[in-house]
Amino acid sequence: MADRVCVGAIAGAFGVKGEVRLKSFCAVPEDIAAYGALFTEDGARFFTVEITRPVKNGLAVHLSGVASKEQADALKGIRLFADRSRMPALPEDEFYHADLIGLEVRDTGGTLLGTVRAVQEYGAGDMLEIHGPGLKSTVLLPFTREAVPTVDIASGRIVVDPPEGLF
Structure with missing residues (x-):
């Protein structure tokens, strides 16, 4: 999936005519329709997106090939991915979440x-969920x-200066 980025998730059916409630993970939620076909995580299906209106907690959209409430309900929980080549370039200090997942985390002293x-x-800003040796959770x-302070995607590592006692 390195060539695709998760841009949204289907929250379920919206109405009875095949629309779905789509939660967009884009900075501008409506941009989700600008990335061309969106793929399921396994790549087995793809959809074009037509936004019909903003709704509470997302967007009401028509997905190609989805014409009934039952078809829309069956897609609940499906995450949608866009081709990375269709995504905009980011400024130097911004990152796609997909690029951060799997990176090695070291403290400023070099300890893994x-x-x-x-x-x-969670609304107040992004949080990195870190799992490592010796951590119970x-x-x-x-x-x-x-x-x-340092995110180095090319070398696959992040340098952190965590608050005292966090690790």
């Missing part, structure tokens, strides 16, 4: 702390310049 398992978004680290 773990790897990024996921990037969580995953650790959530704020994805701020203070806590994460």
Whole structure:
């Protein structure tokens, strides 16, 4: 999936005419329709997206090939991916979540702390979910310049300066 980026997820049917409620992960939610065909995670299916209107917690959209409420209901929970080549270039200090997942995490002294398992978004800012050796559970680290001074995608690592006692 390195050549695709997760841009949204289907939250379920919206109405009875085959529309779905789509949660967009794009900075501008409506941009999800500008990336061409969107693929399921396994790549087995793809859809074109036609936004009909904004709704609470997402967008109401028509997906190609979905014409009934039952078909729309069957897609609930499906994540949609766009080809990376269709995505806009990012400024130097911004990253796609997909590029952060799997990166090695080291502290400023070089000690391996773990790897990024996921990037969580709880409303107040992104959090890196880190899992590593010696940790009983995953650790959530704020994805701020203070806590994460260096992100080096090319070398596959992140240098962090976590708050005292977090690890």
